[in-house]
Structure formats: structure tokens, C-alpha cells
Amino acid sequence: MSQLPVKRWDPSRREIVIQELRDRQAGYDRQTEAVVREIIATVKEKGDEALLDYTARFDRASLTPETLRVTEKEMETAWRAVDEPYRQALENACRQITAFHQKQRQESWFENPQEGIWLGQKVTPLDVAGVYVPGGKAAYPSSVLMNVVPARVAGVSRIVMATPPGPDGTIAPVILAAARVAGVTEIYKMGGAQAVAALAYGTATIPRVDKITGPGNQYVAMAKQLVYGQVDIDMIAGPSEILVIADETANAAFVAADMLSQAEHDEMASAVCITTSQALGEAVAQELEKQVAQLDREAIARESLERFGGIWVTATLAEAAALANDLAPEHLELCVANPFELVPAIRHAGAIFLGHYSPEPLGDYLAGPNHVLPTGGTARFASPLTVEDFVKKSSLIYYSRERLAEAADDIMLLAEREGFQAHKQAVAIRMKPEIG
Amino acid sequence: MSQLPVKRWDPSRREIVIQELRDRQAGYDRQTEAVVREIIATVKEKGDEALLDYTARFDRASLTPETLRVTEKEMETAWRAVDEPYRQALENACRQITAFHQKQRQESWFENPQEGIWLGQKVTPLDVAGVYVPGGKAAYPSSVLMNVVPARVAGVSRIVMATPPGPDGTIAPVILAAARVAGVTEIYKMGGAQAVAALAYGTATIPRVDKITGPGNQYVAMAKQLVYGQVDIDMIAGPSEILVIADETANAAFVAADMLSQAEHDEMASAVCITTSQALGEAVAQELEKQVAQLDREAIARESLERFGGIWVTATLAEAAALANDLAPEHLELCVANPFELVPAIRHAGAIFLGHYSPEPLGDYLAGPNHVLPTGGTARFASPLTVEDFVKKSSLIYYSRERLAEAADDIMLLAEREGFQAHKQAVAIRMKPEIG
Numbered sequence: 001m002s003q004l005p006v007k008r009w010d011p012s013r014r015e016i017v018i019q020e021l022r023d024r025q026a027g028y029d030r031q032t033e034a035v036v037r038e039i040i041a042t043v044k045e046k047g048d049e050a051l052l053d054y055t056a057r058f059d060r061a062s063l064t065p066e067t068l069r070v071t072e073k074e075m076e077t078a079w080r081a082v083d084e085p086y087r088q089a090l091e092n093a094c095r096q097i098t099a100f101h102q103k104q105r106q107e108s109w110f111e112n113p114q115e116g117i118w119l120g121q122k123v124t125p126l127d128v129a130g131v132y133v134p135g136g137k138a139a140y141p142s143s144v145l146m147n148v149v150p151a152r153v154a155g156v157s158r159i160v161m162a163t164p165p166g167p168d169g170t171i172a173p174v175i176l177a178a179a180r181v182a183g184v185t186e187i188y189k190m191g192g193a194q195a196v197a198a199l200a201y202g203t204a205t206i207p208r209v210d211k212i213t214g215p216g217n218q219y220v221a222m223a224k225q226l227v228y229g230q231v232d233i234d235m236i237a238g239p240s241e242i243l244v245i246a247d248e249t250a251n252a253a254f255v256a257a258d259m260l261s262q263a264e265h266d267e268m269a270s271a272v273c274i275t276t277s278q279a280l281g282e283a284v285a286q287e288l289e290k291q292v293a294q295l296d297r298e299a300i301a302r303e304s305l306e307r308f309g310g311i312w313v314t315a316t317l318a319e320a321a322a323l324a325n326d327l328a329p330e331h332l333e334l335c336v337a338n339p340f341e342l343v344p345a346i347r348h349a350g351a352i353f354l355g356h357y358s359p360e361p362l363g364d365y366l367a368g369p370n371h372v373l374p375t376g377g378t379a380r381f382a383s384p385l386t387v388e389d390f391v392k393k394s395s396l397i398y399y400s401r402e403r404l405a406e407a408a409d410d411i412m413l414l415a416e417r418e419g420f421q422a423h424k425q426a427v428a429i430r431m432k433p434e435i436g
Numbered sequence: 437m438s439q440l441p442v443k444r445w446d447p448s449r450r451e452i453v454i455q456e457l458r459d460r461q462a463g464y465d466r467q468t469e470a471v472v473r474e475i476i477a478t479v480k481e482k483g484d485e486a487l488l489d490y491t492a493r494f495d496r497a498s499l500t501p502e503t504l505r506v507t508e509k510e511m512e513t514a515w516r517a518v519d520e521p522y523r524q525a526l527e528n529a530c531r532q533i534t535a536f537h538q539k540q541r542q543e544s545w546f547e548n549p550q551e552g553i554w555l556g557q558k559v560t561p562l563d564v565a566g567v568y569v570p571g572g573k574a575a576y577p578s579s580v581l582m583n584v585v586p587a588r589v590a591g592v593s594r595i596v597m598a599t600p601p602g603p604d605g606t607i608a609p610v611i612l613a614a615a616r617v618a619g620v621t622e623i624y625k626m627g628g629a630q631a632v633a634a635l636a637y638g639t640a641t642i643p644r645v646d647k648i649t650g651p652g653n654q655y656v657a658m659a660k661q662l663v664y665g666q667v668d669i670d671m672i673a674g675p676s677e678i679l680v681i682a683d684e685t686a687n688a689a690f691v692a693a694d695m696l697s698q699a700e701h702d703e704m705a706s707a708v709c710i711t712t713s714q715a716l717g718e719a720v721a722q723e724l725e726k727q728v729a730q731l732d733r734e735a736i737a738r739e740s741l742e743r744f745g746g747i748w749v750t751a752t753l754a755e756a757a758a759l760a761n762d763l764a765p766e767h768l769e770l771c772v773a774n775p776f777e778l779v780p781a782i783r784h785a786g787a788i789f790l791g792h793y794s795p796e797p798l799g800d801y802l803a804g805p806n807h808v809l810p811t812g813g814t815a816r817f818a819s820p821l822t823v824e825d826f827v828k829k830s831s832l833i834y835y836s837r838e839r840l841a842e843a844a845d846d847i848m849l850l851a852e853r854e855g856f857q858a859h860k861q862a863v864a865i866r867m868k869p870e871i872g
Contacts, residue, residue: 414526
């Protein structure tokens with residue numbers, strides 16, 4: 001790749017650019033679906049037997065119902081295998097993530113709009129949450145913290161983790177260490193679509209959960225989509241994205257480094273800079289070229305930049321914000337002189353990083369907000385993973401006889417016009433003096 | 437059907453009963469999926485032309501891009517066609533629904549956990565919401581109010597309604613009257629999977645929306661499932677359910693009337709009474725027999741009771757509550773002497789109706805809480821439709837240089853161990869004195 005070109009933003013390309021970035025979101029794949037449907041049906045029917053068969057086949061690990069669950073001894077061994085600074089970093093991260101998510105807790109409430117009327121909303125944690133954690137090369141302890149902490153803060157009493165074993169039947173120590181820090185003790189060695197199926201339907205060994213969250217490969221993602229309804233799921237995540245809005249006060253080296261922090265994820269990742277300064281844009285392009293050459297993942301980052309990267313110059317920050325809203329990026333950095341002033345103009349973004357010293361990885365690991373964020377333009381309607389994802393609400397309605405009597409005519413008329421005679425009757429019967 | 441038998445609850449049947457009720461939730465249908473996939477692809481490709489073709493074919497209505505949208509004149513005509521008491525009832529309902537939903541509004545917030553750190557959560561309404569309203573025999577104005585009001589209270593600036601026209605190209609006056617009361621002015625005459633596709637992808641005439649809510653037939657439900665991800669959707673609703681917990685203070689005639697108010701919905705609906713009183717159970721069975729015979733929809737209600745109805749006797753109210761939690765019903769009535777005392781024991785229910793004068797239809801039409809509720813046991817993890825369904829959140833993160841410097845080692849270590857060199861570099865580069 002030659003240096004990324006710096007282009008004046010052309011508003012007539014708006015729809016094309018939006019669609020290009022949106023289309024990266026994992027598409028529907030009939031072949032994957034057929035495979036996954038079969039796995040789910042088999043696990044649903046045969047339970048542990050099927051789960052262990054698939055684990056032998058796909059993870060090349062020989063397990064039994066007795067060895068599916070990670071033991072206390074394994075947890076202890078993993079903890080000792082991890083060095084002290086790393087343990088401390090996990091604990092610091094967990095503390096800050098917990099503190100932030102505690103602000104998201106919602107209370108049950110009620111009101112008495114009139115004497116004889118109670119209305120309310122009861123907030124109840126889910127009974128059982130299932131967290132999927134990928135294994136192998138993509139073992140991300142930060143993902144353990146980000147999925148488990150909201151469930152814990154929500155008050156979910158049983159949190160179950162699933163993560164695929166290596167061929168020797170073990171789990172990476174960093175994953176188990178993160179689970180320990182997050183307070184998870186029920187961990188099963190299983191991965192892929194078979195793990196999702198086991199969590200959704202339960203087996204003799206694996207409990208049925210109410211919600212499955214966490215990232216995974218295309219089979220995991222498809223399995224989550226297919227069991228949605230039987231259980232709840234989080235969003236299906238697409239490739240990573242960063243959009244940096246930069247003015248002339250931005251540091252080109254910082255902006256380039258932040259763009260590369262997403263471009264290194266995979267070839268489908270998108271890293272875009274929108275700037276009001278042509279000079280800054282050109283300096284970012286040069287920095288990208290310089291820094292990308294130093295990366296172990298240079299090939300991946302280059303391909304990502306070439307396919308889905310961009311440096312666009314706009315006339316004003318307002319125009320830059322409007323474009324950011326069109327793209328609704330997962331991560332948005334405001335590398336401008338007055339980042340707080342720009343926040344009200346931002347309508348759609350998963351996470352907003354303000355100023356020159358708030359790089360995206362700060363949010364990935366430590367600041368506290370969740371790193372599970374909407375991708376592929378879904379920030380138009382979706383939110384970061386929150387404590388609210390692990391509770392649900394029930395409405396409460398109480399009317400006294402007198403209050404029902406006042407409302408009776410309206411209810412009966414509304415029911416009648418919709419053709420629901422028995423609905424009407426449920427009110428009418430209570431108004432009969434000889435019965436009520 | 438002979439009289440519904442009153443049975444002592446047998447806990448060993450727990451799993452069977454749960455699965456029986458859960459399985460009513462609309463299953464996957466390959467044939468419907470193929471048809472709907474084709475419709476979506478065609479509307480996505482050909483836009484208005486395809487939309488109008490399908491409308492001619494399925495609704496037998498001849499429309500043009502110019503006549504797709506309901507005119508102000510049509511709104512006015514519909515309003516005049518509806519009588520004053522009905523208008524008033526709609527307005528009373530809308531006022532109470534609005535008042536309740538206003539309590540669900542969430543504020544943006546921020547905190548400064550340390551000097552030099554800002555963390556926060558920005559709450560932003562969706563830009564465009566699409567409400568689907570069924571037509572024909574199933575024209576439910578209450579559904580217009582229940583879907584539109586939360587979106588309006590959330591602050592959604594553009595609310596678009598889709599509802600299928602009759603063969604003469606008109607919409608039922610009650611639907612348009614409800615839309616007027618709810619404050620919707622952008623209404624398109626379109627239904628089925630083609631309407632969902634048009635809302636999800638947009639056409640020359642129909643705006644692309646961010647979320648589609650509202651009930652519909654199997655084609656609408658399937659279309660919503662298939663466009664989920666491109667846009668957000670509400671839950672796919674299954675058949676209605678009511679579960680009444682009754683003690684010896686309950687009025688058997690009331691309980692029977694309430695059970696029938698759900699049984700009349702359709703043959704797949706479920707109406708169950710759990711009581712601590714054998715005598716009450718038997719009286720309810722007799723009342724059901726007496727009242728069902730008076731219904732226009734007698735056949736439907738009878739089939740529903742026979743297939744999915746039940747009267748079970750438990751030893752205690754605690755046992756009744758545990759069973760209710762297992763079933764996680766859409767509607768739960770507590771027809772007991774002290775309903776408020778029982779609320780803490782209820783973990784899973786869409787809406788809870790307290791006492792002898794809070795029949796389910798009160799919540800369907802007028803009390804204020806939403807009547808869009810989780811069915812088929814999904815109350816384990818899902819909530820009523822709320823204002824929160826029409827907003828999304830963005831995280832805010834600001835660190836000063838000093839605060840980032842303190843956190844730098846942890847972030848870099850966590851990034852490094854996950855193999856993300858560029859993530860680490862985005863922090864490291866800011867710590868170089870010659871650059872930062």
C-alpha cells in the first residue's frame with residue numbers, strides 16, 4: 001500500500017460510504033447456518049453425549065461429564081501461573097469496570113397517581129447468565145471482565161462461563177485468572193455452537209441459562225442468532241471500527257496510533273480520520289505509514305487501512321460530526337481542542353473518547369465503561385453492554401374497586417370496539433352489585 | 437369440552453408443563469422463511485415498485501407512490517367517523533399511558549471519579565422509529581397507543597407507521613383515530629413482510645427506520661427476525677397468556693372472566709389458575725363453563741382452555757409463586773387477600789395485576805403500563821416495551837495526560853498479553869516526553 005490519500009470529503013458519496021462500512025457486518029451464510037442448526041438439534045436431543053462428541057471433534061479434547069467443569073485446583077494453578085503485575089492489572093481493571101457499571105443499576109419504583117391506584121415497575125436480575133469466552137489464539141481476559149461484571153452488578157446469582165479447551169483439555173491461565181478476579185466459579189470447557197446450544201437448552205451437566213453474551217467466531221455468532229428467543233443474547237458483533245475527529249490541535253502520531261489500534265484487529269476493521277485540517281490529515285497519513293511498518297500485524301493493518309480506512313477533510317467540525325453520525329461508529333475519538341463542546345452534536349456512537357489523552361485502548365481495558373459496543377452502524381439503535389442487559393422488568397398494576405368503576409366505561413368501550421367480548425366482560429362482571 | 441378438571445399440582449410434572457407452554461411460542465418455519473426472504477430481497481432491490489406490486493397482490497389494493505401515504509384529509513375523515521365517547525376513551529388511555537412511560541425516561545449522566553477523569557453515559561433517542569399496525573379483522577387501536585407512546589416519550593423525532601390497506605385502499609378509521617391521538621402523522625398504507633422490508637431498507641417513498649416494533653402475522657414476525665441487525669426490533673410475540681394465583685378470598689366469577697379474556701384471543705392462548713383453595717378451584721371451573729358458553733368466540737376459548745388451560749391446587753401461596761416463576765407468564769394476577777405481600781416472591785412475569793379489582797384488560801387498555809409484554813416464558817429475560825427501547829446509550833471517556841500516565845502500565849500490560857501491539861503503542865506513544 002502506498003500512503004493513505006487525504007481527500008476532501010465529498011458529501012455526494014455519503015450513501016456509498018455508509019453502505020460500504022455497514023456491509024462489513026457479518027452477513028448471512030447459509031452453509032454455516034446448516035452446520036450450526038444440526039449441532040444445536042443434536043445437543044438439544046442428546047445432551048452431554050453430543051456436547052462431548054463435538055468437543056472431541058472440533059477442539060480435539062477428550063472430556064467426560066466429570067471433567068467438563070474447571071476444578072478449584074485448576075483455578076488455583078492458573079492463578080499461580082500468572083505473574084503479580086498482571087493479576088494486579090486485572091484487579092485494577094475489574095475495580096474500575098465495577099465502579100462504572102454500578103452507576104447503571106436501576107431501582108424498582110412505584111407511584112400512586114390517585115388514591116386507590118398503584119402503578120410500578122419491578123426490576124429483577126436474570127436467574128442465570130451464560131458468558132461465552134473464545135479460546136485459542138483469541139484468548140481475551142478483558143472480555144471476561146467486560147461480560148461478567150455487568151451481570152454481577154445486576155445481581156445475577158448464577159453466572160456460568162463457557163470457553164473451549166485446548167487439545168490437552170486445559171484453559172489458558174489468563175482466562176481463568178480473569179474469571180477468578182471477576183468472581184466466576186462455574187466454568188465449563190466447551191466452545192463453538194455446541195457450547196451455545198448447551199447453554200440454551202441445558203444438558204445433564206450444563207445448566208440452561210437465560211441469556212448468552214460474549215464474542216465468538218462465525219459458528220458461535222450463528223448459534224447465538226438461532227437460539228435467540230429460547231434465550232436472550234447480546235448483539236452479534238461485527239468487525240472493529242474507529243473514527244477519529246481531529247482538528248489542527250491534534251497530534252498526528254497519536255491519531256495514527258489509535259487508528260492502527262483498530263486496524264490491527266482484522267482485515268475487515270475500519271479506521272477513519274475526519275479532520276478540519278489538511279495539514280493534520282497529511283501528517284496522519286505519514287505517521288500511519290511510519291507506524292504500520294513497525295507492527296507484527298503489519299499485513300492485517302495495511303489491508304484494513306487500504307480497504308476500509310480513510311482520511312477525509314471537512315470544512316467544519318459540525319460537518320465532521322454529521323458524518324460521524326452517519327457512520328455511527330463503534331469507537332469515536334474527539335481529538336480536538338474542546339472535545340466537550342462537540343459531544344452534544346454526536347448522536348450515534350458506541351463510545352466517545354474525549355481529548356488528546358483518551359486513546360481507545362484506555363476504554364478497551366481500564367477506564368470502566370464496557371468495551372462490548374455496537375458495530376456496523378448499529379450504534380444508531382444499540383448500546384454498549386450494560387447492567388440493564390442482565391435485568392428485566394415487570395409492570396405492577398393495582399386498582400381499587402372505586403377506581404376501576406371510574407375507568408370501567410372506557411375500558412369496556414375500547415375492548416368492545418376491538419371485538420374482545422371476554423375482555424369487556426372481565427370488567428363488567430366486577431361492576432355487578434350482586435357479585436362485586 | 438367437559439368442565440376443566442381441578443388437579444392437585446404435581447411438582448414432578450414441572451418440566452413437562454413448562455415445555456408445553458413454552459413450545460407454543462412461534463416456531464421456525466422454513467417455508468415462511470423462504471417466501472419472506474424473497475420479498476425482502478425484492479423490496480431491497482426494487483423499492484417502491486416491489487412494495488406496490490406486493491400490496492396489489494396481497495392486500496388487493498392499487499396504490500401509487502403518491503397514494504402510499506395517508507393524507508391529512510383521510511386523517512380528518514377518519515376522526516369524524518369515530519364517535520365522541522370512543523375518541524375520549526382513546527385520549528384518556530393515551531394520557532395515562534404517557535404519564536406512566538414518562539417515569540421510564542433516563543437521563544444522561546457523568547461522574548468525576550478523580551480529578552482529570554470524566555466518565556459518563558449519554559442517552560440519545562433513536563432518529564426514526566417504525567411502528568407496524570396490523571389491519572383487517574385484527575385492527576387494534578390500543579396497539580397504536582402502546583407502541584407509539586414510548587417512542588414519543590423517548591423523544592424520537594420521526595415516528596413512521598405502517599398498516600395494510602383494505603382492497604379499497606383505505607385504513608380503518610379507529611386506527612387513524614388512535615394514530616392522531618398518539619400524535620403520528622406519517623402513516624403508510626403497506627403491510628406484511630413487504631412493509632417490514634421497506635422500513636428496514638427504505639425506498640424512494642418510505643424512510644429507512646432504526647427500529648421496527650408492533651405485532652403482526654407470521655410473515656411480519658419472520659420479516660422482523662430476518663431484518664434484525666440491519667434495524668432493531670422488539671420481541672417476537674407469541675400467543676397470549678394469563679396465570680391467576682387465587683386464594684380462598686378470590687371471586688370465582690372474576691377469575692373465570694379474566695382467564696377467558698385471554699382464552700378468547702386464540703386457540704394457542706393459555707389461561708391457568710393456581711389456587712390454594714380446592715373449593716375456589718372448583719367454583720372457577722363451574723364459572724368457566726357458565727361464562728364460556730356466552731361468548732361469541734366460544735369455540736376459540738374452549739379450545740384454548742382444553743389445550744393450554746388448567747386449574748391446579750397448591751398447598752401454599754409460596755408454592756404457587758414458585759410455579760408462576762417457572763412459567764414466567766405474560767400476565768400474572770394475584771387474586772389474593774394480600775397481593776402486595778406476594779410481589780417479592782414473583783421473579784418472572786411481564787405484568788403483575790394485584791388484588792380483586794385489577795383485571796387484565798385494565799392493563800391492556802388504560803392503566804398506563806405497556807401491553808406489549810414478553811410471552812412463552814421469555815419474561816425470564818425480557819421486559820415490557822419501555823421508553824428505554826427507543827433510546828440508546830454512548831459511553832463517554834475523558835482522561836487527562838496525568839491520569840493516563842498513572843494508568844499506562846496496566847493498560848499496556850493488558851494489551852500486550854492479548855497480543856495487541858498497536859493497542860499498547862497508542863498508550864506508549866503518548867508517554868514519550870518528546871511527543872506528548
